[in-house]
Amino acid sequence: MEKILEVKDLNISFHTYAGEVKAVRGVSFDLHRGESLAIVGESGCGKTVTAKSIMRLLKEPPAEIKPGSQIIFDGKEDIVKMNRKRLKSFRGADVSMIFQDPMTSLNPTMTVGKQIMETLQIHKGMNKIEAKKEAIELLKIVNIPNPEVRINNYPHQLSGGMRQRVMIAMAISCNPKILIADEPTTALDVTIQAQIMDLLNELKDKFNTAIILITHDLGVVANFADKVQVMYAGEIIERGTREEIFYKSMHPYTWALLNSVPRLDTESKQELYSLGGTPPDLILPLKGCAFSSRCEYAMEICLERKPETTQLSPTHSLCCWLQHPDAPKVNRSEVVRGEING
Amino acid sequence: MAKENLVEVVNLKKYFNVGKNKVLKAVDDVSFNIKRGETLGLVGESGCGKTTCGRTILGLYDATDGHVYFDGKDVHAMGKKDKLNFKKDAQMIFQDPYASLDPRMTIGEIIGEGMDVHFNLSNKEREEKINELLHTVGLNQEHASRFPHELSGGQRQRIGIARALAVEPKFIVCDEPISALDVSIQAQIVNLLIKLQNEMGLAYLFISHDLSMVKHISDRVGVMYLGSIVELAPSANIYKKPLHPYTKALISAIPIPDPKIEDTRKRIKLEGEVPSPINPPAGCKFNKRCVYAMDKCSQITPELKELEKDHFVACHLY
Incomplete structure (x- = not known):
């Protein structure tokens, strides 16, 4: 194309x-x-x-x-x-x-x-x-x-x-x-x-x-x-094909977005996942990862240095320190609700 | 002994005259009830x-015909004293958090106004109560001296909720309380509403066009079409086993955030748009857009029948 x-x-x-x-x-x-x-x-x-x-x-x-x-x-x-x-x-x-x-x-x-x-x-x-x-x-x-x-x-x-x-x-x-x-x-x-x-x-x-x-x-x-880009505080923090974003996304912010929508399969009156805090003020200089203040996996480095882009596939990339080889592993399937049937 | 049903709506009608002898039937013969501590989604x-239905229930509009009973008393035929009590017991949360707060009043004044009418509080008690309410809705006492324009949309909606709670109501009409908010903020507000209900035993009438959110918060759901209720059922039922063709179409139109399902599932397409309520079609109002329409549908208005326990539907198919 x-x-x-x-x-x-x-x-x-x-x-x-x-x-x-x-x-x-x-x-x-x-x-x-x-x-x-x-x-x-x-x-x-x-x-x-x-x-x-x-x-x-x-x-x-x-x-x-x-x-x-x-x-x-x-x-x-x-x-x-x-x-x-x-x-x-x-x-x-x-x-x-x-x-x-x-x-x-x-x-x-x-x-x-x-x-x-x-x-x-x-x-x-x-x-x-x-x-x-x-x-x-x-x-x-x-x-x-x-x-x-x-x-x-x-x-x-x-x-x-x-x-x-x-x-x-x-x-x-x-x-x-x-x-x-x-x-x-x-x-x-x-x-x-x-x-x-x-x-x-x-x-x-x-x-x-x-x-x-x-x-x-x-x-x-x-x-x-066909393709999806997730933006946060003026940056693209994750991008990929539709399938990659919905089934393989690895950025905690993308997870939060996916989790906060009520779906027809969830039990009624269960607590919905909600992301605390607010996006950063874009007038102030940003230090480290823009999402770090709201991220539950934030590490010390996230507050200090901006994460680099990690390429997971030719179409799928993201900016997150969790992708660094030394970072603790987070199991995606435990965080993001499973696929629904029906 | 308190009755089980807090709100009973009986054959409620609200017509508006729109000139030239035309009548707009906004609410046309609607009946349902809301139990204590229950959420009914509309x-x-x-x-x-x-x-219009929500507002008529609160007495903000006079009913053209029919009755609304709150705790056994007719809302539209109350004396002055009962009316004052009713206004304390039944509150409303509005759609637009930008337009529903007076920009010239501080948050503390907005929340305190209702208390001044209904309770006799000393200044100290009043201030304590305002702080407590701010805390309940997830804000803190510094917010009391601020003005609405200093707050974000989600925070303003919290103020709207605190204002409703200030007079210790039993029943709140939530008119599209989340549709002006971001997805992540919507989740916060809905969680707050559910938490308050569990703690205070509030009853809600939750009006929204967001079906997945309504399903999430409601115990029972009523589906309205051109002023009439076409289906009324427990919320799990209505999504698993919708009966009315209109409900089916509405549910199939909700996009599901899952590509695999979106690619395979079939949509029931609704042709055209809602006809004008000034001259609604005769018989079943949905017959012009319904794929199952029979001759009978354009002649006889179907009645709301109980097909299964608590599952009502108005359709000639059943």
Whole structure:
């Protein structure tokens, strides 16, 4: 598979009155054509900032993409170095994004048809009649009934699920090579969530679009992603294929995430595993492993020095001192709840 | 002698007039009861009337028809004194911990406000009680002088819980108390709610759309669709042996954090979305989206029948 996106040593800071917040610290990853990548983590871990930087949607300043950061698109262009003119043609056409809240990300004063047509007219140079035809076609692709009627509706006349479908229609209107979905189903009901995730899967196969899914719902990840990256305090602390993360993950934070979701197989009213403490303040300089203050396996070295990356398989790697040959062995099967049947 | 059922809801209806002679039937003939120390979960898609149901039970909305009995007394026909007692005994925890705390009051004032109405406490007693409550919900007494904006979402939700507990209630309506929080924080709050229930014998009405969390915390679960309860059963039963086609679809839509299962299991797909409650379909309200729909379903409204012990379902299939 061809690489469509290469993020290399991405560092992003926000300059605030209180000081410099290092929101993303040394993130590197690759994305291939037609692949789905999930980024998971708690709020404030830098997942949305990473995604937005790929479209250069962060307001600079206060945000600053640090020198040395590279985001190579399609093997040739560095997104970090794009000028305003190139960005204008790049956003929406090559990479597009679906936001969490379909209520606020559509323009309430424009019909949904007009909003979809706008993209087509700008990027594809279509005239009004062509654009309208294409917009109806797009609404059909995202399974909106009566697209000819719906095209004249305003966002408030549509339900949450339908609005998210309109957002998706807009996002795919120019056949982008990468689609970023930032918590696309968090605001929706489970039944609608299932419909939307099916739709994204369908689109991925049909148009060979690479999808970056940002979520905190591990259930959605299990259903959808090829690769998973776990972020904590602005760093990727573990990455692997879906199977590797769910069945072979070795980072205590990944374990905590897996354990804190109630599953249909657990006994009712049992105490849920809950991770104490809060993520570190990213204004302060971090010493050692960022997770050490909340980690129950923390050793002396974890507080002093940052762990190096250990490669467990070509696709699976993590940053944790427990992987060091001298570290005590922790048996994963005793910590993470077993697989469920049924 | 105290009755076993703390809350009894009998044929409760709440209609809203939405103009032009249109009526929105948010809660349409709902009956159930909640025992002392029990948790009843209420699930359903948005707009199915779960929140309206919770609020009508607390008397925040007047009922259009039907009754809610709390400890044997009708909530909607209480005298002033009974009403005051009821407001002490029944409390609510809200969904949005950002909007439900007054930004101009300190945490201590927020928690103490209810006590001032219901108890006659000296300043010292009041302060002690506030500190004790903060401790109960996992915060400490320094928080009493802070303002809500200084706290994180999880901490604010703890304040919401402390405020509800301050008047020593017997019954708390939890309206989506965790849906605005991170997964790891959700677990903390749910653990706290379960711990408090065990210690104080509280009864909860737990409203949520997160079925796995509802299953986790509830003794019994009611599934609502367009203002009616379609299935009501002990929580283990409803997940192992769902009977109503809507419950089956809802459960199969929950993603399970396990790739092997996700790859193999079959989803029951629900076509379309919840119809408008202003003009719900005749007969069984679910018939337009139901794969098993028969002629009868669009004509006769099915009644809630007890199929097995404690397992009620409203469907013509059974």
